Amino acid sequence: MGIATILSRIMGMVRDMVVSRLFGAGFATDAFFAAFQIPNMLRRFFAEGALTSAFVPTFSEWYTLKSKDEARELANVCFSLLTVVMGVVTLLGVVFSPYIVTLMFPGFQAEPNKLQLTILLNRLMFPYIFFISLVALCMGILNTVRHFFTPSISTVFLNLSMIGCALLLRGFFEIPITALAVGVLVGGILQLLLQLPVLYRKGFSFRPRFMPRHPAVKRIALLMLPSVFGVGVYYLNITVGAILASLLPQGSVSYLYYAQRLFEFPQGIFTVSIAQAVLPSMSRQAAAGEMDGLKDSLSFGLRLTLFITIPAMAGLLLCATPIFTLLFMGGAFDYAKAVKSAEALYYYSWGLTFVALVRVLVPAFYALKDTRTPVLTAFATFLLNAGFSLILMGPLLHGGLALATSLSSFFNMLFLLYYLRRKIGPFGGKKIALASLKILLATVPMSLVVYLCMQSIDWSIQGQKFLKAGILATAVCAGILVFLLFAHLFRCDETARVAEIIRRKLKK
Numbered sequence: 001m002g003i004a005t006i007l008s009r010i011m012g013m014v015r016d017m018v019v020s021r022l023f024g025a026g027f028a029t030d031a032f033f034a035a036f037q038i039p040n041m042l043r044r045f046f047a048e049g050a051l052t053s054a055f056v057p058t059f060s061e062w063y064t065l066k067s068k069d070e071a072r073e074l075a076n077v078c079f080s081l082l083t084v085v086m087g088v089v090t091l092l093g094v095v096f097s098p099y100i101v102t103l104m105f106p107g108f109q110a111e112p113n114k115l116q117l118t119i120l121l122n123r124l125m126f127p128y129i130f131f132i133s134l135v136a137l138c139m140g141i142l143n144t145v146r147h148f149f150t151p152s153i154s155t156v157f158l159n160l161s162m163i164g165c166a167l168l169l170r171g172f173f174e175i176p177i178t179a180l181a182v183g184v185l186v187g188g189i190l191q192l193l194l195q196l197p198v199l200y201r202k203g204f205s206f207r208p209r210f211m212p213r214h215p216a217v218k219r220i221a222l223l224m225l226p227s228v229f230g231v232g233v234y235y236l237n238i239t240v241g242a243i244l245a246s247l248l249p250q251g252s253v254s255y256l257y258y259a260q261r262l263f264e265f266p267q268g269i270f271t272v273s274i275a276q277a278v279l280p281s282m283s284r285q286a287a288a289g290e291m292d293g294l295k296d297s298l299s300f301g302l303r304l305t306l307f308i309t310i311p312a313m314a315g316l317l318l319c320a321t322p323i324f325t326l327l328f329m330g331g332a333f334d335y336a337k338a339v340k341s342a343e344a345l346y347y348y349s350w351g352l353t354f355v356a357l358v359r360v361l362v363p364a365f366y367a368l369k370d371t372r373t374p375v376l377t378a379f380a381t382f383l384l385n386a387g388f389s390l391i392l393m394g395p396l397l398h399g400g401l402a403l404a405t406s407l408s409s410f411f412n413m414l415f416l417l418y419y420l421r422r423k424i425g426p427f428g429g430k431k432i433a434l435a436s437l438k439i440l441l442a443t444v445p446m447s448l449v450v451y452l453c454m455q456s457i458d459w460s461i462q463g464q465k466f467l468k469a470g471i472l473a474t475a476v477c478a479g480i481l482v483f484l485l486f487a488h489l490f491r492c493d494e495t496a497r498v499a500e501i502i503r504r505k506l507k508k
Contacts, residue, residue: 004152009265011159016261017327018163019180022170024332025254025341028177031114033257034105034242035121036184039093039129041239043136054220055140057367060283062216063144068203074216075141076209081217082137084210086130093126104239107246117175124181131188138195141204150198157194158187222371236378237385237408241401244389251337252398259344259402262323266312267356274301274360282367291424294367299428300497301360303435307494309353310439311483314447316349318454319472325459326468335460343399351406354413361416370423377415384408435492442486450479 023029055078063071093100101108101119108115139151165183170176199205211217245252278301285294316323324338324345365374385408392400421429453475457468487495 004149008153008155008159011156011163012261013265013327015159015163016258018166020258020328020333021331022166023177023180025251025258025337026332027111027114027250028117028175029257030246030250030253031108031117032121032177032180033253034108034246035101035118035181036125037239037242038100038104038122039125039132039184041236042089042093042129043132054366054371055137056144057283057286057369058216058220059140060144061287064284064287072204073209074214075204076207077211077214077217078137078220079134079206080209081212082133086133090127090130093129094123097123097126104243105246106243107248120175121178121181124178125184128184128188131192135188135191135195138192138199141199142195142202145202147198147202150195154191154194157190158184161187161190236382237405240382240386240389241405244393244401245398248393248397251340255337255341255344255398256401258324258328258341259348262345263316263348263352266309266316266352267359274305278360278363282364286367286369294364295424295427298360298364299432302357302432303428303494304497305356305360306353306432306436306439307487307492309356310436311443311446311479313349313352314443315450315476315479316352317346318447318450319475320345320349322454322459322468322472326465326472329462335462340398344402347396347399347402347406349406350403351409354406354409357413358409358416361413361420364420365416365423368423373419373423374416377412377419380415381408381412384411435494438490438492439487439494442483442490442492445486446479446483449482450475453478 059074062074098119101122108118142151162180162183165179169179169182173179241256242253245256278297281297282294285297320342321339324342329335329338362374385404388404388407389401392404396403453471457471484495
């Protein structure tokens with residue numbers, strides 16, 4: 001899953017580089033990113049968030065305790081119902097797009113042309129939620145049967161579609177960025193088509209089966225309703241940031257989007273992979289009453305997340321501006337835009353570890369069929385984020401919105417840790433704390449090496465791409481080697497565990 005996601009994220013980075021070079025950060029990109037925010041928010045809340053968190057534990061239990069034929073019937077029922085529901089949601093979204101866009105981005109009303117462009121782009125992209133919701137259901141089935149590669153690699157095709165349409169079709173539209181919206185829709189279709197042959201080989205060939213009273217459907221629906229908020233609070237906070245950014249100077253929506261994309265790069269490669277891989281295991285263990293096994297899975301997931309995200313956080317903090325100047329600066333994207341985007345990335349980066357831990361903790365509650373606790377903590381986090389945003393957006397502008405997301409994620413993590421320990425008892429807290437200390441100590445010399453590398457060139461100078469790439473690559477490689485060396489010296493268990501997993505995979 002990690003390898004597949006690396007390929008996907010690299011293509012996502014290429015996509016963002018193409019978008020920044022062709023369209024920059026301003027009127028058109030603000031409209032596109034705002035329009036894309038709406039179906040993307042629904043994807044994160046409903047498809048990849050609530051649907052996955054509610055469906056996987058239920059389907060895992062059905063697949064483990066029932067017959068395979070009953071599991072296939074449940075898959076057919078869910079696919080049929082989801083097709084109907086998301087068809088209605090998509091139709092309503094297209095029809096009411098003007099009201100949705102006006103409500104979500106009030107700052108655009110001061111620029112009628114930007115508002116109208118946002119509405120047009122949103123109508124083109126809204127059907128994306130229909131296809132990606134079905135993709136999420138397919139992903140849940142495949143993950144349950146221990147197939148992870150295809151769902152993880154599928155977003156490569158979304159990125160390829162957006163890149164291809166931006167490069168080849170922009171000349172066919174009066175407003176060139178419209179081609180990018182077409183690429184989103186085509187990419188959603190390709191993602192769904194990629195899943196179906198694999199599902200067929202695994203024994204799942206979908207047939208219409210409309211049974212809304214199926215016993216498992218009711219359970220999934222009851223789990224989904226609170227899961228929408230519990231899983232999606234981070235993305236809801238990002239959406240609140242985008243809404244408030246529409247009130248800030250032009251380009252703010254784009255700066256936050258570009259920064260968020262880079263911020264999610266390490267998360268998408270590792271954290272999401274860990275969370276998606278651990279959820280089916282914890283669901284099966286919970287269904288079988290194996291609480292010690294569930295605690296071990298959770299503890300390992302948390303420690304592995306810390307092992308990856310703490311050094312990644314330090315790296316992003318030190319390399320924010322160099323990354324933007326290397327990857328994005330050029331064409332319509334100048335150094336001033338790179339610096340403003342880097343400011344947002346800097347403030348987002350402080351919350352990287354907290355967001356990552358939340359993504360592992362929340363599925364633990366859903367594996368235990370507890371949807372109430374994540375919703376309560378998410379609601380408190382949402383209120384904190386709104387308050388922090390209103391306070392910080394004045395002095396720090398778009399950077400304040402990014403910092404508000406980091407601060408609220410910290411409190412969300414604390415709430416979840418506290419309530420999960422009360423629910424299941426100790427799950428290796430001392431071991432997790434000791435692992436955190438060792439990882440932090442190993443990150444210090446790594447940070448020094450990376451900092452010294454970053455000081456060897458003036459990143460504001462145009463050009464010198466090969467030199468900049470060489471320095472950044474040297475910093476990354478040297479930083480990783482130094483971190484792993486000191487992690488080994490401090491006897492971090494995660495170093496040996498990861499090496500053991502890699503060796504087993506290579507032998508296979």
